Amino acid sequence: MTDTLVLLDHAADGTLRTPVRELVTLARSLGGSVQGVWALGAPDGTGAPDGPSDATLAELGALGLSRVHRVRADADLHLSAALAEVLAALLDSTGAGLLLATSTFENKEVAARLAVATGAGVVTDADALAVEDGRLVAGKTVFAGTWTTRCAVTAPLAVVTVKANSVVVQTADDGGTPDVVDHDVAVSAAARRVTLVERTERPASGRPDLGSAHVVVAGGRGTEGDFSLVEELADVLGGAVGATRVATDEGWIGHDAQIGQTGVTISPRLYIGAGISGAVHHRGGMQASGTIVAINSDPDAPIFEIADFGIVGDLTTVLPQASAELRRLKG
């Protein structure tokens, strides 16, 4: 049994990031209490002014969260050093043995700082978590999704970042409304040595976030720059749009759409790659996906080696036909 603190990542407008719901579900399965941390906006007024909203609180309560620690600091909590100090203090005061956070770049920075400051054992990009013989054991895939490992935390305190789509969200039998505890925190001068000169959140695209979407349709060189058919299928499936490095480097789509070891790592339930050969860098960012569909005109494209359903064909005919048929089947 492990009491858990969950970092409640949210957008500047207070919208809860989708994978946080998975974290709460996962934390509940460990048998201990589940509390959350909600970082309020920066002193200069940027970021969420208040929150979580009543609706978000009710949703978190239904998932089994019992308490929300709402923190306002005298520094911007987007700074990893400032947030790490806040979390270290809360881990200490609540006695929680585990901090769970979504696997974002920022949260991994916070995890690294907590490891140094508290001696915590850190596992990043976990896709499973259980208590075995009193120890936390996390599952994760490594080497571009080609190996699965299980990693035990041997320190008394654990910090685990979890990949999106690792857990099916389930409400608790005994959910309620979490109580909210406010904290005003002063962070150290050392945590303020980095100045956040500017932070611009990407506007919502109307599609799910690439990193946490259940369905991703991605395009590569074979699209020859036209992503409209990729976008059409993504919209029919309610999915996100991704791309290879070639496509983003060519400027066909924004860099934030790049899937790969140096871009976004994804593990959706369904990945569809169109005109993507499957270079090792791209595979490293998507190989852990549930079902992999590949459409490529080259029968020797390496992506077919890992595809559950491969189509050797022209994406400009296959994609619109699939979109139209899916619309028809869904009525």
Next chain:
Amino acid sequence: MCVKHVPDIQSDRALGADGRVVRDGGDGTLNELDENALEAALVLAEEAGGEVVALTVGPDDAVDAVRKGLAMGADDAVHVVDDAIAGSDAIGTARVLAAAVRHLSQERPVDLVVTGMAGLDGLTSLLPTALAALLDVPALPLAAEVTVADGTVRVRRELDQATEVLEATLPAVVSVTDQTNEPRYPNFKGIMAARKKPVTTLTLADLGLAATDVGAAGARTQVVEAAPRPTREDRVLINDTGDAGIRLAAYLVDNQLA
């Protein structure tokens, strides 16, 4: 300037029975993301003056990584090698690097440590921030752009949900991405010059670290099981004869994916 030695991403990689990366295949190369770090350090030194020291932690053949750094134009190379380091987690590796940077600072001030965004082998990406925390200096990770002027380092970085500009006073730790630059190829002159430059070898004792601080003894996580992922079964590969889109739609619906 940190270079970590990892097996080449293109080659097959494996975990041994002890959960460590098998590195004895003789195919270790400079982590290609670290080439971006070297390039960034070389450009900053060219613009602002200063020296570049290529620093790596790893087994004997990790020396190839700093040699490549020398060939690209680094002034000096330092290789920390010690049997006790094997099995270190990211924090243990950061401890060794931090001690090495402190050691180097005794001879000359170290203004900026530049690392790659993540070791491709474990891809934990904890290292740059952990290193900065251990050195008690600011961290500016994942720089897509990095500039240094008047003792201040400024980076622009692209995160999953946002773009940020960070600024801090030197000394600091910066990590760079593959967007930052296009690493130069070592030219013949550089390769020949690199052969003549010495590589300084340091042990844990030289750095004042105990064997229990690092390696498996100092790690707070332990790999208890590792296996190659099973290959996907029931795979289907079809040639489009005019109805592949319809068959794809049916496959998605049958498997409750649409």
